Amino acid sequence: MDKGVTMEILLTNDDGFFAPGLQTLFEVMVKSPEDTVSIVAPDSQRSASGHxxxxxxxLFVTEHPLSGSGYGYAVRGTPSDCVKLAVxxxxVPKPDLVISGINQGPNLGTDIFYSGTVAAAMEGVLAGIPAIAASLASFDFTDFEPAARWLAKHVTNITARFSTGLLNVxxxxxxxxxxxxxxVTRLGRAVYENVFESRLDPHGRRYFWQGGTLIPETDPDTDVAAIHAGYVTVTPMHSDLTDYxxxxEWQGRGAGTFE
Amino acid sequence: MDKGVTMEILLTNDDGFFAPGLQTLFEVMVKSPEDTVSIVAPDSQRSASGHxxxxxxxLFVTEHPLSGSGYGYAVRGTPSDCVKLAVxxxxVPKPDLVISGINQGPNLGTDIFYSGTVAAAMEGVLAGIPAIAASLASFDFTDFEPAARWLAKHVTNITARFSTGLLNVxxxxxxxxxxxxxxVTRLGRAVYENVFESRLDPHGRRYFWQGGTLIPETDPDTDVAAIHAGYVTVTPMHSDLTDYxxxxEWQGRGAGTFE
Incomplete structure (x- = not known):
């Protein structure tokens, strides 16, 4: 996709249509006159919704008009629903690129399995569309503009070099x-300790809160370690979980061992 | 894990604690006197919950006593919550093996991303525990016993040869x-046509139903094709979506292109 050719860019997220990370990304992206930027995103917070x-x-759909030539829709559904519906x-016009985010909070290592942000991007990939999942690795720092500018600057570069697959940034x-x-990193392991806290409700029924503390990752090649060292992490991902x-090995031996 | 050593086996699913596929699997598995079989499963239907x-x-937890020496808990949560809580x-005692299923309906190809059944098994793998996701590839045929017997017969074989990772059956x-x-297959592609049906509700608001018709997969090496040809499919899966x-290639060039 050369610059100069109009791209249909779809933005989505898992924090909801009006989340600042998504709206800031839109405001920055829409300034590029040759691209059309649409938003199809959940109508409410859908963090940890996985795929x-x-x-x-x-799936109810509400239109929210946007500046620029794109379309804005809030969907009472999950991030993956939104991308499926867009595609x-x-x-909306069929997108040439899906950007999911910018998420408030990290999506790193094995935690990507739980991430609605990454799942929405993966949904693009499953439909043959290159996709970027973008996350601000903090729950407190709320200035999304530097991240949005970085993405806008690199979109052409990224789509040109990454015609298929997912980029987790x-x-x-x-x-x-x-x-x-x-x-440029690989996915690390996100391992937590003290994951559950057990409590009793006022009626004496036991329940658990899920949370936990991240155990630091020691391998410096991983996204988890690199972000803690202060770097932007770019992790190329694919969509095939087959263990080849x-x-x-097993096909060589024949499937007979399972008969 | 040699037979003769007691195994702690955890059963879970995404169809809910009392679903026939899970209960039949339990009844068959619990007959092995050297193993302890527990169930920690959602208290209601959680299909398509992904990860x-x-x-x-x-997370509220209700105990349902089981025959045998294991424990039974229904959790007001997702399949992945259940495995996290069990681990x-x-x-319950920390499991040596997680079996998720037997699901009513297939979990094949790229559809595994949406599957709560597969996600629960993957949750075991992320915790370092070998896991099996098991599905009956029909929404109508409801005799789970042959599948349960197959699994019981092959559990020792599978765990011995598959000390890490996920087996999608x-x-x-x-x-x-x-x-x-x-x-023994690889994951195919599950591609649908006519995915959405657009309707108007009695108040004139537009909504969509998600569904669609599966387009037949032509590659015979895939799970999608093999099941349609009448075979049990065994697909080894891993948990690393990094595109190495x-x-x-990118690390070789240096990350400079993203600066």
């Missing part, structure tokens, strides 16, 4: 001039 | 004596 989709309830539902929770640079090593 | 987890609501919450929706055999080919 869930809505099969047994109707297959005919409500995390930004340090600090002003842009404090970032140490950019690291085991597959070859 | 979502519950961070902002309490980290101290309510799908059974044809037909009596066991009609199965054509077993195929791109990672090496």
């Amino acid at each position: 869930s989709i809505t099969l047994f309830d109707p 297959e539902g005919g409500i 995390n930004f340090p929770g600090s002003p842009g001039d404090e970032w140490k640079g950019v690291r 090593k085991k597959l070859e | 979502s987890i519950t961070l902002f609501d309490p 980290e919450g101290g309510i 799908n059974f044809p929706g037909s009596p066991g004596d009609e199965w054509k055999g077993v195929r 080919k791109k990672l090496e």
Whole structure:
């Protein structure tokens, strides 16, 4: 996709249509006159929704007009529903690029499995559309503009070099001039301790709160370690969870061992 | 894990604690006197929940006594919540093996991203525990016993050869004596057409139903094709979505292109 060719860019997220991370990204992206920027995003907070989709309830869609030539829709559904609807539902032009975010909070390492932000981007990839998942790795730092500018600057570069697949980008929770640079990383492991706290409700029934404290990752090649060292992390991801090593080994022996 | 050593086996699913696929699997598995079989499963239907987890609501847990020496808990949460709670919450002994299912309906190809059944098994893998996701590839055929017997028969074999990682097993929706055999497969693509149906509610508001018709997969090496040909499919899966080919290429060039 050369610059000069109009791109249809779809923005989505899991924090909801009006979340500052998404709105800031839109405001920055829409300044590029050659691209059309639309938003199809959940109508409410859907963090930790993973790759869930809505099969047994109707998906209601509310239009929110946007500046520029794109369309804005809030969907009573999950992030993946939104991308499916944008790609297959005919409500917006079929996107050339999906950007999911900018999420408030990190999406790193094995935690990406729980992430609605990453799932929405993956939904683009499953439909053959390159996608970026973008996250600000802090729950306190709320200036999304440096991250949005970084994304706008690199969109052409990224789509040109990344015609298929997913790019998972995390930004340090600090002003842009404090970032140490950019690291291309692999997914690390996000391991927590003290994950559950057990309590009794006023009726004496036991319940659990899920949370926990992240145990620092020691491998410096991982996204988890690089973000803690102050770098923007760029992690290329694919969509095939087949274990080919085991597959070859087992097919070599024949499937007979399972008969 | 040699037979003769007691295994702590955790069963879970996304169809809910009392779903016939899970209860039949339990009844078959509990007959092995050297293993302890527990159930920690959602208290209600959670199909298509993907890898979502519950961070902002309490997780209530109800005990349902089981035959045998294991524990039974229904959780007001997602499949992944259940496995996390079983592994980290101290309510059951830490499992040596997680089996998620037997699901009513297939979990094949790229559809595994939406699957609560597969996500629960993956949650075991993320905690370092081998796991099996098991599905009966039919919404109509409801005799889970042949599939449960197959799993019980192969558990030792599978855990011995599969000390880490996930095994995604799908059974044809037909009596066991009609199965054509077993195929070790890779994940195919599950592509649908006519995914959304647009309707107006009685108040004139537009909504969409998500559904669609599966387009047949032509590559015979895939799970999607093999199940349609009448085989039990066994697909080895891993938990790392890093695209190492791109990672090496980009690290070789230096991250400078993203600066």
